[in-house]
Amino acid sequence: MTEDTRTRHWIDGTWAGSPRSGTSVNPATGEEIGTYADADAATGQAAIDAADRAFAQGTWRLDPMRRAAALSHLADAYVARAEEVVETLTLENGKLRPEAGFEAHFVPRALRFAAGLAVHPHGRVTDTRPGRQALSIRQPAGVAGIVVPWNSPAYLCVRALAPALAAGCTAVVKMPAQAARTAALMSQILASVPEIPAGAVNVVVESGSDVARLLVDSPQVPVISFTGSTATGRVIAAQAAARFKRVGLELGGKTPHLVFADADLDAALATAVQSCTVFAGQFCMTGSRVLLQREIADDFTTALARRLEAVRPGPASDPASEIGPLIDTASVARVDAAVEAAIAAGAKPLVRGGPSTRPELAGGAFYHPTLLAVSDTSLPIVQEETFGPVQTVQVFDSEDEAVALANATEYGLSACVWTRDADRPLRVARRLDAGLISVNSWANLTVEFEEGGYKSSGVGRLGGLASVEDFLEHKQITQDFAPFGG
16 A cells, blocks of 8 residues: 555545545554545535436446446455455554454455345336236435444445445445544555446545534435444434435444353353453443353352453554554543443442553553443443443343343343353343344354344344345336237
């Protein structure tokens, strides 16, 4: 990647600058790693206009086989540069190499699945009476505005972009400043696929919200797909309602582990630690709540505390690192303030982690995992998404109580059930208010099935056959004809 392309937006099939710029920082060291063009509203409007033209002109929206080929070839192009994707994620996103590899491997899978969706039948036809034929067809809605978060920027971008393109939409992708280098690499890969016409995909990087607001407000953008916080999702939904836009939202989460006494406790323990430390807890499905049946609570909590206390923070460059940095030092202060407030409100610190004091990690945004015992479910540390490596522990006696505790937040993105009982997993899973239930595992995501949340965790689904629904309009056409020959 050349420095020239690294710092620019990808609009209408060419590299474009903007009047302002920003600085990229490695969160593991605090060191500057480059600069990027920082989009303003004019940049965003240029991207919208390009996507609008590409949709109205040419055959992209009309040619499903071309879209299938483009998505398949885009997957191949990502595979060819997969190591660059991993390196970029470790450098600017702070992920450890296995975590970056985990994210990167989903990208071509999502693209190949969407390639199949592009040629999937999209309508039906029937005779409603003699001499009348009725058709229901599904057509692309138009320009899709895709707003991507910084925590898994490569996959979460493609997770929305792939079905949008499969449906026949064009797109404006708003990438966050913390993922500027990932955005540029993604744009280079897009530019290498000849089946994607100029303007069909436009990628801009923004540190603020001018472009995001423009996408939500613009009459040229009928569809918004947003992944991020519930607070921002509420604002987007309210603003988009003024134009009755299609809005897909994947928002916050507060994933509980329901660990029953008959579970494989070694497996549950190892996964509970992993679910707290992967991406340094900056994951919408972070296992931030551990609910333990009373018979095993003391021993499990002791073992969990011991393991979390021993987790080794460090950069991706150190193979011994077990947890990477938060995205920036402001996030370290935010997470630590939430922990302090929880302790002041009555939470008991079993492991009081906090900002790293190791000299070799000075300058980085490292935070040691924290474990808190709580008895009051109403505490903010239980109710609000922390977005850091912090877990709470609560105790339950019965299955009913476990389900009630798990459902006692506004979130409903995912949950985990740990048990050896043959009947309990499905019985409990059907009662949990969550879009993804992992049995004896955690965050078992598959692009072939729908992903999304209940309650304040969002609206709509990405992944699976339903992933194209937000990007398609239904149209009914009826025609009278002479049913018999003259």
